[in-house]
Amino acid sequence: MYKEFYRRRFYITLLLIGLGVNFLIAQEEITEKELKDHIVFLTSNKNSGRYPGGKINRKIVSYIIKDFKKAGVSSFNESYKQTFTAKLRVKKGAIPKKEVKTWNVIGLIEGNDPELKKEYVVLGAHYDHLGTGGGPSSKSDKIAIHHGADDNASGTSALLEIAEKLMANKSALKRSVLLVxxxxxxxxxxxxxxxxxxSVVPLSQIKLMINMDMVGRLNGENHVYMGGAGTFPNGVELMKELGPPLNLSPIVHAGSVGGSDHVSFYEKNISVLGIHTGGHPQYHTPEDTVDLINFKGQKKVCEYVYSTIMKVAGSDYKMEFIYQE
Structure with missing residues (x-):
């Protein structure tokens, strides 16, 4: 009786270990399915265009935190949330809106080198969008849910998927990575x-900020666009050489720093890369929907960004800020 009990327990233990190994292997891969699942959630009608403030904003933040935790990404200090108030934009002459409370969500993957782990690569993407439109940024007069599938559910989903792969390979990191x-x-x-x-860390310790804003519409020529590659040593050459192994044709600008969250870092003399897959007629309209996302292409862009991080954070790659006109 006891022999049979221990024999069964032994085989159950082996089965659980095997399932655990398969789980870890699954998390290491960036998958089109998970990218799609994230975007489907973020663009759902229930999330009403991800406008700042209120219950929906809190739900989106909770979703991101839950996924960070699932991947094993740590919070920085005691909380993943960095709280701030936002003054909401209105069209000229319209009645001002009240400021709202909203959040940045910050995760940490610590590097392994005793000295270089004090330096950081920031990988960022904005999760908010335009709600039901009507504001100064909307390109449509329709008062309807602006789903923001490409802008920027694509960048948010990429952030979550790249975070998983970085965690699965964190032993290869020398510098630390902040996910924002x-x-x-x-x-x-x-x-x-x-x-x-x-900043949760001294700005002098942030060596590169990579921003993903609209990375879901890779075109037939496999063009991935970026500005700021000349703001760190050999950046233009690096970003060009990382493309062909992934069947990408990078359009690399040394300067052209503008238009999204990486600008805030560049203005503080921090090297940046602003990565996107190009504009389209659905930009800032209700028609920016999940059915138009190129998930196969988005996965390639994720792998491209991951390779960039591993080059910079996985080595003693020389980093210094280079100003661009």
Missing amino acids: AFGAEEQGLLGSRYFVEN
Whole structure:
């Protein structure tokens, strides 16, 4: 009787170990399914366009935190949340809106080198969008849910998937990685501006900020666009050489730093990369929906960003800020 009990327990233990190994292997891969699952959630009608403030904003933040925890990403200090207030934009002449409370979500993957782990690569994407439109950023007069699938549910989903792969390979990191989901970008880069003015680490220790804003619409020529590659040593050459192994054709600009959250970092003399897959007619309209996302292409862009992080954070790659006109 006892022999049979221990024999069964032994085989059950082996089965659980096997399942655990498979789970870890699954988390190491960036998958089109998980990218889609994240975007489907973020763009759902229930989330009403992810406008800053209120219950929906809190729900989105909780979703991001839950996924960080699931991947094993640590909070920085005691909380994943960095709270700030956002003044909401209105069209000229319209009645001002009250400021709202919103959040940046910050995760940490610590590097392993005794000295280099004190330096950071920031990987960021904004999770907010335009709600039901009608504000100064909307390109449509329709009062309807602006789903923001490409802008920027794509960047948020990429952030979560790259975080999983970085955690699975964290032993290869020398520098540390801060993962930041920014709030209120559409209100004037408010989340990233708050972050750099209230940084959780000294700004001098942030060696590169990579921003993903609209990375879900890779075109037939496999063009991935970026500005700021000349703000760190050999950045242009590095970003060009990382493309072909992934069947990507990078369009690399040394300067052209503008338009999204990486600007806040560049203004503080921090090297940046602003990565996107190009504009489209659905930008800032209700028609920016999940059915138009190129998930196969988005996965390639995620792998490209992951490779960039591993080059910079996984080695003693020389980093210094280079100003660009």
